[in-house]
Amino acid sequence: xxxxxxxxxxxxxxxxxxxxxxxxxxxxxxxxxxxxxxxxxxxxxxxxxxxxxxxxxxxxxxxxxxxxxxxxxxxxxxxxxxxxxxxxxxxxxxxxxxxxxxxxxxxxxxxxxxxxxxxxxxxxxxxxxxxxxxxxxxxxxxxxxxxxxxxxxxxxxxxxxxxxxxxxxxxxxxxxxxxxxxxxxxxxxxxxxxxxxxxxxxxxxxxxxxxxxxxxxxxxxxxxxxxxxxxxxxxxxxxxxxxxxxxxxxxxxxxxxxxxxxxxxxxxxxxxxxxxxxxxxxxxxxxxxxxxxxxxxxxxxxxxxxxxxxxxxxxxxxxxxxxxxxxxxxxxxxxxxxxxxxxxxxxxxxxxxxxxxxxxxxxxxxxxxxxxxxxxxxxxxxxxxxxxxxxxxxxxxxxxxxxxxxxxxxxxxx
Amino acid sequence: xxxxxxxxxxxxxxxxxxxxxxxxxxxxxxxxxxxxxxxxxxxxxxxxxxxxxxxxxxxxxxxxxxxxxxxxxxxxxxxxxxxxxxxxxxxxxxxxxxxxxxxxxxxxx
Numbered sequence: 001x002x003x004x005x006x007x008x009x010x011x012x013x014x015x016x017x018x019x020x021x022x023x024x025x026x027x028x029x030x031x032x033x034x035x036x037x038x039x040x041x042x043x044x045x046x047x048x049x050x051x052x053x054x055x056x057x058x059x060x061x062x063x064x065x066x067x068x069x070x071x072x073x074x075x076x077x078x079x080x081x082x083x084x085x086x087x088x089x090x091x092x093x094x095x096x097x098x099x100x101x102x103x104x105x106x107x108x109x110x111x112x113x114x115x116x117x118x119x120x121x122x123x124x125x126x127x128x129x130x131x132x133x134x135x136x137x138x139x140x141x142x143x144x145x146x147x148x149x150x151x152x153x154x155x156x157x158x159x160x161x162x163x164x165x166x167x168x169x170x171x172x173x174x175x176x177x178x179x180x181x182x183x184x185x186x187x188x189x190x191x192x193x194x195x196x197x198x199x200x201x202x203x204x205x206x207x208x209x210x211x212x213x214x215x216x217x218x219x220x221x222x223x224x225x226x227x228x229x230x231x232x233x234x235x236x237x238x239x240x241x242x243x244x245x246x247x248x249x250x251x252x253x254x255x256x257x258x259x260x261x262x263x264x265x266x267x268x269x270x271x272x273x274x275x276x277x278x279x280x281x282x283x284x285x286x287x288x289x290x291x292x293x294x295x296x297x298x299x300x301x302x303x304x305x306x307x308x309x310x311x312x313x314x315x316x317x318x319x320x321x322x323x324x325x326x327x328x329x330x331x332x333x334x335x336x337x338x339x340x341x342x343x344x345x346x347x348x349x350x351x352x353x354x355x356x357x358x359x360x361x362x363x364x365x366x367x368x369x370x371x372x373x374x375x376x377x378x379x380x381x382x383x384x385x386x387x388x389x390x391x392x393x394x395x396x397x398x399x400x401x402x403x404x405x406x407x408x409x410x411x412x413x414x
Numbered sequence: 415x416x417x418x419x420x421x422x423x424x425x426x427x428x429x430x431x432x433x434x435x436x437x438x439x440x441x442x443x444x445x446x447x448x449x450x451x452x453x454x455x456x457x458x459x460x461x462x463x464x465x466x467x468x469x470x471x472x473x474x475x476x477x478x479x480x481x482x483x484x485x486x487x488x489x490x491x492x493x494x495x496x497x498x499x500x501x502x503x504x505x506x507x508x509x510x511x512x513x514x515x516x517x518x519x520x521x522x523x
Contacts (some may be wrong), residue, residue, distance in 0.1 A: 018498060297485075300498050322485075374482060375434065378473045 005030025007310060008093060008101055010083045010248070011109030012036025014044050014296065015277025017065035018303035019107050019310075024073040026311055033101060034070070035078035040133050041067055046296055048136040049160035050326055053143055054168065059133065083110075086252035088270045105310040108249055108260055108268070108275040109303060112242035112294070117152075121214030126221040127236045130157055139237070143168050147234030150174075150223045152211050154181040156325050157239035159194065163327040166201045173204040173231050175211055175223070185323070185334060187344040187358045189398035190369050194327075201328060242294060244279040257281060259292045265315045266306035274310055276302040284318065286337055295323040320385045333377045336367035336384040345395035349376040356398070359390040421510055421517035424448070427455060428514065436479070438470035441518050446507055448516060449490050451477060455516055456490045457507035464500045 007023050009016045012034050020034045036042070042065040051057030070077045082096035092102050114129035116122060128139055139161070143149075146169045151158045154176030165172045174181075180191040181198075198205055206225065214236060215222040223231045244259035255261045255269035259281035266274045277299040281290035293302075298319065305317035324333045341358025349355050355376050358367030368384050370377025383391070416423075424439040430450040431437060437448045438460050445460035447469045458479075460468050467483035474480075478496060480487045486500030493504035508519035 021501075304498055374471055375473065378480070378482065 006101070006103045007032045007105050007107070007307075008103035009034045009107045009109060010093060011107075011111055011245075011277070011279070012038070012042045012077070012079065013109060013111050013277060014042060014064050014299035015111075015303035015306070016107065016109035017042030018300050019109065019276060019307040020070070020075045021065060021073065022304045022307035023311065024075065026308060026313070028311055030104070031076065032074070033076045033078065033103075035081045035083065035095070035101075037080070037082050038132055038134070039080045041065060041070070041077065041079070043133055044296060044299075045131075046326075048133065049130060049157055050164055052133070052136040053140045053161070053164050055140065059137075062133070083248055086248055086273070088252050088254075088273065091272055104272070106273045107266075107306050107310060108246075108273065108279060109277045109306075110245035110248065110279045112244045112278045114238065115241045115243050116238065117211075117240055119211060119214060121216065121221070122238070124214060124216045124221055124236070126216065126234060127214065127238060129238050130161060131242065142235050143170060145234070146170050148220065148232065149235045149237065150221075150231050150233040151237045151239060152223075153239035153241070154178075154205065154207070155184070155239060155241065156182060156323075158237065159198065160325055160327055161237055161239065162198060162203050163201065166203060167328075170235075171202070171204075173206065173223075173233070174198065175206045175209055175225065177208070177210045179208050181205070181207070185338060186369065187338045187341050187356060187367065187398075189344045189346065190332075190338075190356055190371075193354070193371065194332075197328065197330070242278065244281075244292065246279055249273075249275070249279075257290065259290070261290060264318050265309040266302060266317060267309065274306045276306040282317070286340065291321070293319070293321050293323075295321065297322045320381075322381070331370075331372055333370045333373070333381075334367070335369075335377075335381040336365070338367040338369070340366040344398040345390065345392070346398055347395045349373045355380055357390050357395065363389050365390040416510060416512050416517050420520055422520050423515050424518050425516045426514055427511060427516055430455070430516075434470070435474040436470040436472065438468055439516075441507070442521050444521070446518060447479075448509075449474060449479065451490065455509050455511055457509050457516075457518055458488070458490060458493050458504040462486060462500070463502045463504065469504075 043062040044064050047057040047062045083093050085094040092100050114131050149165045149170045149172045151174045154174050162172045181194045210226045213224045220232045220234050246256050246260050249260040250256045260275040262275050262280045278294050281292045284291040305315050309315040322335050338358050342361050343359045346356040353372035355373040356369040357365050360366045365383045368380035435450050447460040449456045462481040464486050465483045471482045472479045478487050487496040488504050493506045510517040
């Protein structure tokens, strides 16, 4: 039997925390239970690859919802607790310690786990992944010894950590299997800029190469690449993406596909179960397979949206993706759908920044990427949100096939 | 005449950028953001209470300012926070204008 008024949130990351806070702020008077597998109060992840490793940020700085606020708001916080089974028919969740909690509405904000490729030697103590606060604290200790570092994966986690490791005086290699950096989330001219920036910092970037084996020995860990070459390191970070923690949902019979499928009101296929954050796959007109956004912005905004929907409010959460990355002294901001871009144009911005626009075949701005572009990025983000025609004045084409200047521009307006 | 014991001159109105509608100034060691909202000058703390960002770099629209770092929004006239991630309000400063000069009420007074 369900418990009237109990809002149960499984997953105490950023999405779960914002949902809990929003439920109370929106006037929910009943129980709010927030349970998380980790021992920590909800925290945000961006500092994990940067300030938490260098020590510039503290654990307290990254807190999203502290114990005091949870007490104030009468949010029951249950850390270090795994949910093991959902019984959707009787609206009960069973937990690892044997307890059961009944709910009126359930939010799944279970996030994801680092992908672990099948690789001999992956269980070496020199191999790290980076997802949790405890992972970051382990890396902080390891990086204090300026280890020779190999990073497997040239995505955001890998590149931010590469920049952090460089700043700590480590020698760093990045191995990326695809032909360019951050290929899923950037237009290729921006990938090229990133490559140049990392190489200028002294990072050895090996694109188009896989790792075939890791071997610990007395001198370090030997990282063997698919061309037979070997890099000897003290530390290996595997950053090859995350997998959504959707097992609970799948076992409960919810509609899933690389995550828990939700609509614009964050509803799953069960009318009493919602999902938000890294685990949720949103049906989106611009992404036929669904959109699973692994970003700070989405964790926050979808958590807020889910809470409102759980209270019966009308919610239409249909975001334009927005994410950012800090590497070296640079702020990189991305809005929209870079994978829909057919052309890329760019211009310099005041203060030495760069603004790239991804343009589709009809001349619409589908993505904007700013590097230290500040206010100019803000304006470009708005035009992405409004599906505006790409402004052409002052932009140059990045595409090798199209010459920069007027001919490229006329092609865009066509 | 403005009593300069209480009111401190910090800028000229015309120094507030017509592009950004903002200007960062200092008042007794604290960074303050001035805003020109179609002729009405307002002042708030410059540092976003959420992250280490200057609101003078933010986006001013419909009487609000959006933080450039994480898109927290505040109502400029009252300092009230409008949306996540910000959960606290901005401190506002009293403003007087005389002969095109912006004066802020001194903290010490």
